[in-house]
Amino acid sequence: MDIAFYITAAVTLISTGMVITRHNPVHALLYLVISLLSLAMIFFLLGAAFAALLEIIIYAGAIMVLFIFVIMLLNLGEETAAQEKKWLKTRIWIGPAIMAGVLLFELCYLISSSDAVLYDQPNVGPRPVALALFREYLIGVELAAMLLMAAMVGAAHIGRHKKMVLHRFLKEKEIQ
Amino acid sequence: MNSSVSTEIVMLLAGLLFVLGITGVVIRKNIIFMLLSVEIMLNASGLAFIAAGARWGQPDGQVMFIFILAMAAAEVSIGLALILQIYHQHKSLDIDKLREMNG
Amino acid sequence: MNNLLWLIPALPLAGFLILVAAGKHLSNKLVALTGVGSISLAAVVTIIVGFNFLSSPPEGGAYAQTLWTWMDVAGFSPKIALSLDSLSLVFIFVITFIGSLIHIYSAGFMAADKDYSRFFACMNLFVFSMLVLVLADNLLLMYLGWEGVGLCSYLLIGFWYENPANGYAARKAFVITRIGDTAMALGLFTIYYQFGTLVMSEITATAPSVWQSNSSIATVTALLLLAGGMGKSAQLPLQTWLPDAMAGPSPVSALIHAATMVTAGVYLIARMHVLFELSATAQMIVAVVGAVTLLVAGFSALTQYDIKRVLAYSTISQIGYMFLALGVGAWTAAIFHFMAHAFFKALLFLAAGAIIEALGHEHSMFKMGGLKDKMPVVFWTFLIGAASLSALPLVSAGFYSKDQILWYAWASDKGSPLLWLTAFLGAFTTAAYTTRMMILTFLGDSKTGIGHHPGKLMTIPLIVLAFFSVVAGFIELPHNFGHFTLFSDLLHGVLPSTVLRADESSEWKFQLLAFVATFGGIYLVFIYYYREPYKIERLRESPSFQWLYRFWHGGWGFDRLFDLVFVTPFVFLAKINKRDVVDRFYEGIASVTNHLYRLLSATQTGSLRWYIMGMVIGAIIILGLQIML
Numbered sequence: 001m002d003i004a005f006y007i008t009a010a011v012t013l014i015s016t017g018m019v020i021t022r023h024n025p026v027h028a029l030l031y032l033v034i035s036l037l038s039l040a041m042i043f044f045l046l047g048a049a050f051a052a053l054l055e056i057i058i059y060a061g062a063i064m065v066l067f068i069f070v071i072m073l074l075n076l077g078e079e080t081a082a083q084e085k086k087w088l089k090t091r092i093w094i095g096p097a098i099m100a101g102v103l104l105f106e107l108c109y110l111i112s113s114s115d116a117v118l119y120d121q122p123n124v125g126p127r128p129v130a131l132a133l134f135r136e137y138l139i140g141v142e143l144a145a146m147l148l149m150a151a152m153v154g155a156a157h158i159g160r161h162k163k164m165v166l167h168r169f170l171k172e173k174e175i176q
Numbered sequence: 177m178n179s180s181v182s183t184e185i186v187m188l189l190a191g192l193l194f195v196l197g198i199t200g201v202v203i204r205k206n207i208i209f210m211l212l213s214v215e216i217m218l219n220a221s222g223l224a225f226i227a228a229g230a231r232w233g234q235p236d237g238q239v240m241f242i243f244i245l246a247m248a249a250a251e252v253s254i255g256l257a258l259i260l261q262i263y264h265q266h267k268s269l270d271i272d273k274l275r276e277m278n279g
Numbered sequence: 280m281n282n283l284l285w286l287i288p289a290l291p292l293a294g295f296l297i298l299v300a301a302g303k304h305l306s307n308k309l310v311a312l313t314g315v316g317s318i319s320l321a322a323v324v325t326i327i328v329g330f331n332f333l334s335s336p337p338e339g340g341a342y343a344q345t346l347w348t349w350m351d352v353a354g355f356s357p358k359i360a361l362s363l364d365s366l367s368l369v370f371i372f373v374i375t376f377i378g379s380l381i382h383i384y385s386a387g388f389m390a391a392d393k394d395y396s397r398f399f400a401c402m403n404l405f406v407f408s409m410l411v412l413v414l415a416d417n418l419l420l421m422y423l424g425w426e427g428v429g430l431c432s433y434l435l436i437g438f439w440y441e442n443p444a445n446g447y448a449a450r451k452a453f454v455i456t457r458i459g460d461t462a463m464a465l466g467l468f469t470i471y472y473q474f475g476t477l478v479m480s481e482i483t484a485t486a487p488s489v490w491q492s493n494s495s496i497a498t499v500t501a502l503l504l505l506a507g508g509m510g511k512s513a514q515l516p517l518q519t520w521l522p523d524a525m526a527g528p529s530p531v532s533a534l535i536h537a538a539t540m541v542t543a544g545v546y547l548i549a550r551m552h553v554l555f556e557l558s559a560t561a562q563m564i565v566a567v568v569g570a571v572t573l574l575v576a577g578f579s580a581l582t583q584y585d586i587k588r589v590l591a592y593s594t595i596s597q598i599g600y601m602f603l604a605l606g607v608g609a610w611t612a613a614i615f616h617f618m619a620h621a622f623f624k625a626l627l628f629l630a631a632g633a634i635i636e637a638l639g640h641e642h643s644m645f646k647m648g649g650l651k652d653k654m655p656v657v658f659w660t661f662l663i664g665a666a667s668l669s670a671l672p673l674v675s676a677g678f679y680s681k682d683q684i685l686w687y688a689w690a691s692d693k694g695s696p697l698l699w700l701t702a703f704l705g706a707f708t709t710a711a712y713t714t715r716m717m718i719l720t721f722l723g724d725s726k727t728g729i730g731h732h733p734g735k736l737m738t739i740p741l742i743v744l745a746f747f748s749v750v751a752g753f754i755e756l757p758h759n760f761g762h763f764t765l766f767s768d769l770l771h772g773v774l775p776s777t778v779l780r781a782d783e784s785s786e787w788k789f790q791l792l793a794f795v796a797t798f799g800g801i802y803l804v805f806i807y808y809y810r811e812p813y814k815i816e817r818l819r820e821s822p823s824f825q826w827l828y829r830f831w832h833g834g835w836g837f838d839r840l841f842d843l844v845f846v847t848p849f850v851f852l853a854k855i856n857k858r859d860v861v862d863r864f865y866e867g868i869a870s871v872t873n874h875l876y877r878l879l880s881a882t883q884t885g886s887l888r889w890y891i892m893g894m895v896i897g898a899i900i901i902l903g904l905q906i907m908l
Contacts, residue, residue, distance in 0.1 A: 275885030
C-alpha cells in the first residue's frame with residue numbers, strides 16, 4: 001500500500017507544480033483536475049472514502065466547471081476558436097492523461113485488493129461524519145449555509161453586467 | 177496492518193502542497209492563476225484535516241473538510257464574479273495593473 | 280399717581296422695541312414720531328409723577344414700586360423694583376426733559392442720515408437704560424442700567440461706523456469704561472458679601488452699624504465704587520475716552536457725554552454717600568480726583584481747536600467740580616451743579632452741532648469765525664450757555680452752582696485751602712477757554728461759508744435750554760443774596776447737609792474772588808485773542824510754550840502713557856505669543872500622527888503581491904517564534 005501512497009503523492013506534487021507554472025489557464029485547469037483526483041485518491045487511502053467522493057464531485061466537478069466557464073466567458077470571439085485548436089494538441093493533453101491513467105490503475109488495483117487502507121484505525125464512514133455534522137457541528141452547518149447564501153447573493157450582484165463604474169473620488173482624479 | 181507511511185509524511189505532503197499554493201499566489205500575475213493557487217492551498221489544508229481525522233479515527237477531520245468545501249465553493253463563486261467584473265472594467269487580469277488602491 | 284412710575288422707563292423701551300422691530304419699514308416721520316414721542320411722553324409722566332411726589336411726599340421720602348422678582352437663587356432674590364426719591368426725581372427729570380429736547384433736535388439734525396431709525400432706536404434704548412440706572416432700588420438692577428448706557432454709548436459713538444476712526448473711538452470708550460465697571464462689580468461683590476443684600480436703602484440704613492468708621496473694608500469698597508464712577512464719568516486717570524467719544528453725532532455728545540451718562544458716577548457716589556462718609560480717606564480721594572481732573576481737563580480745553588473737544592474737556596472739568604463737591608461733603612451742591620451743567624452743556628453741544636452742520640462738518644474753530652451775525656439764534660443761545668459755563672456772576676445758573684462748590688471747598692469740614700485754590704484756578708481756566716471758544720467761533724472774520732441754516736426743530740430746543748440755563752440757577756441762592764434753598768431742601772431727605780467749619784459770614788469774600796477769577800479769565804483771553812492777537816502769536820513762537828501747548832493739546836499725554844504702559848507691552852506679548860505656546864504641544868501631536876500616517880501609507884502600494892508577501896512573512900515569523908519558544 002505504501003507504494004500506492006507514494007505514487008499518488010508524486011502525482012499530486014507534479015500536477016500541482018504544473019498548475020502553477022502553466023501559461024494557459026485551461027492547461028493549468030487540466031492539471032488542477034489531476035491534482036484534485038490524486039488528492040481524492042489519497043483521501044481514499046486514508047480511509048475517508050466519503051471525503052474522496054466529495055472532493056471529486058464538488059471540487060473536480062462543480063468548482064472546476066465554474067472556472068472553465070469563466071475562462072470561456074473571458075475569451076470570446078474568433079481568437080478563442082483559434083486557441084481552441086491549439087489547446088487540443090496531443091502535447092497538451094498527454095501529460096494529464098498519463099497521470100490520470102496512473103491514478104486509474106491505482107484505483108483499480110486498490111479496489112481489487114483487500115486491504116486498501118493505510119492505517120489500523122477503523123474506517124470513518126459517512127455515517128459517523130453525518131452524525132457529528134448534525135449534532136456537534138450543527139451551528140457550523142447553519143453558518144456554512146448562511147455563507148453559501150451570502151456568496152450566492154454576492155456573486156449574483158457582483159457578476160451583473162454593468163458599465164464601467166468609477167468611484168466618485170477616482171472620477172475626480174480622472175478629471176484632474 | 178502496519179504501514180511505514182506515518183501521519184508525518186501525509187502532513188509533509190500537505191505542507192508541500194500548501195507551499196506550492198503560496199508560491200503560485202505570489203509568482204503569478206494573472207488573477208485566475210492566483211485563485212487556482214488559493215484552491216490548492218485550501219486543498220492542502222483539507223488534506224491535513226483528513227489525515228489527522230484518519231490518524232485518530234474521528235469523524236471531525238472529515239467534518240472540517242466539508243466545511244472547507246463549502247467555504248471554497250463560496251469563495252470561488254465570489255472570486256470568479258469579481259474576476260469577471262474586473263475584466264469588464266479594466267480589460268485586464270494583470271494584478272500589477274490593478275493597483276488603484278495604493279495609499 | 281405714583282404708581283405710574285413704571286411707565287417712565289417703559290415708554291422709551293417700547294419706543295426702542297418698535298424702532299428695532301419695524302424701524303426699517305417706517306417712514307422718517309413715523310420714526311421721529313416714535314422716537315421723540317416716547318421720550319416726550321416719559322417726560323410728561325415724569326412731571327405728573329414728580330408733581331404728585333412733591334405735593335404729597337411718601338413716607339420715608341421714597342416711593343418704591345416692585346414690578347417682579349428678577350431671580351431667586353439660594354436666598355439671593357433681586358427684584359426688578361423702582362424707587363423714587365428726590366435724588367432720583369432730579370435725575371429722571373433731567374434725563375427725560377433734556378432727553379426729549381435733544382430728541383426733538385435730533386429729528387432735525389439727523390434728517391439726512393440713512394440710519395435714521397437706528398439712531399433713534401439707540402437713543403431710546405439709552406434713555407431707558409439711564410432711567411433704569413437712576414430708578415433702580417438695588418445695585419444689581421442699577422448695574423444693568425449702568426452697562427446698558429455703556430453699550431448705548433458704544434453704539435452711538437460708533438454710529439458712523441464706516442469711518443474706522445469712529446469705531447476705534449467707540450471701542451476705546453467701551454474698553455476704558457469697562458475697567459471702571461469691573462472695579463464697580465468687585466465693589467458690588469464686596470457689598471453683597473458684607474451686607475447680604477444689594478438693596479440700596481437697606482445698605483445705607485445698616486452700613487454705619489455694620490462697618491466702623493474709617494475701617495479698611497469701608498475704604499476699599501468706597502474706592503471700588505469710586506473707580507466705577509471714574510470710568511463712567513471720565514475722571515482722572517480714566518478720562519481719555521471722552522474727548523475721542525466726540526466722534527459720535529452731536530446730539531449723542533449732548534445727551535450721553537455731557538448731560539446724563541457721564542454723570543452716572545456722580546449719581547452713584549451721591550446714592551452711596553453713606554459708604555463714603557464712613558471712610559474719610561475715600562472721600563478725600565474723591566475730592567482730590569475731582570480737583571486734579573478739573574485742572575488737567577481745563578488746561579487741555581484751552582489748547583483744543585476742535586470745538587467739540589473743547590466742550591468734551593470742559594465736561595470732564597465740570598464733572599471734576601461735581602466730584603470735588605462730593606468729596607468735600609457738599610452733596611446737594613454736586614447735584615445742583617449736575618443739573619445746571621446738564622442744561623448748559625447740552626445747550627452748548629447742540630449749538631456746536633448746529634454750527635458744525637451748517638459749516639459742512641467743519642470741526643475746527645480756527646476755520647469758523649464771524650458767525651455772530653450769520654447765525655444769530657445760535658449765537659445768543661450759545662452765549663447764554665457759555666456764560667453759564669464760565670459762571671458769569673448773578674445771571675447764569677453756572678454761577679450759582681459753581682459758587683456753592685467753591686465755597687464748600689473752603690468752608691466744609693472736609694474742605695481745605697488747597698482744594699479751594701484748585702477750584703479757583705479751574706474757574707479761571709473755565710472762563711478763559713469758554714471765551715476763547717466764543718471769540719474763535721463767533722467773532723472775527725468768516726472763514727467758511729454757511730451751508731444751510733438750522734431749522735425750527737433745532738433752534739427751539741436751543742432756546743428752551745437757554746432759558747433753563749439761566750433760570751435753573753435761581754432755585755438755589757446763596758444765603759447772602761436771597762438765601763433761597765428750594766433745591767437743597769428738596770434733596771435733604773436723601774442727602775445730608777454739609778457740615779461747615781468756617782463762618783458763613785465770610786462767604787462774600789469768596790464770591791468776590793470768584794468774580795475776579797471769571798472776569799480775569801474772560802479779560803485775559805479777550806485781550807490775547809481779540810484785541811491784540813499779535814501777543815498770542817508771539818507767545819506761540821516760544822519753544823517752551825509750544826511744548827506746553829502740545830502737551831496740553833494731547834490731554835497731558837495720558838494716551839501716550841497708557842499706550843506705553845499697557846497697550847505696547849500687551850501688543851508685544853501678544854506678538855511673541857502669536858503662535859500660542861500651549862498650541863505647540865497639540866500641533867506636535869498632530870504632526871507626529873501625520874508623519875506616522877505618511878510612513879504607513881507608503882506601505883499601501885496597492886500591489887496585492889506585497890500584501891500576500893507580508894502575510895506570509897508574518898505567518899512564518901509567528902510560526903517560527905512558536906517553534907523556537
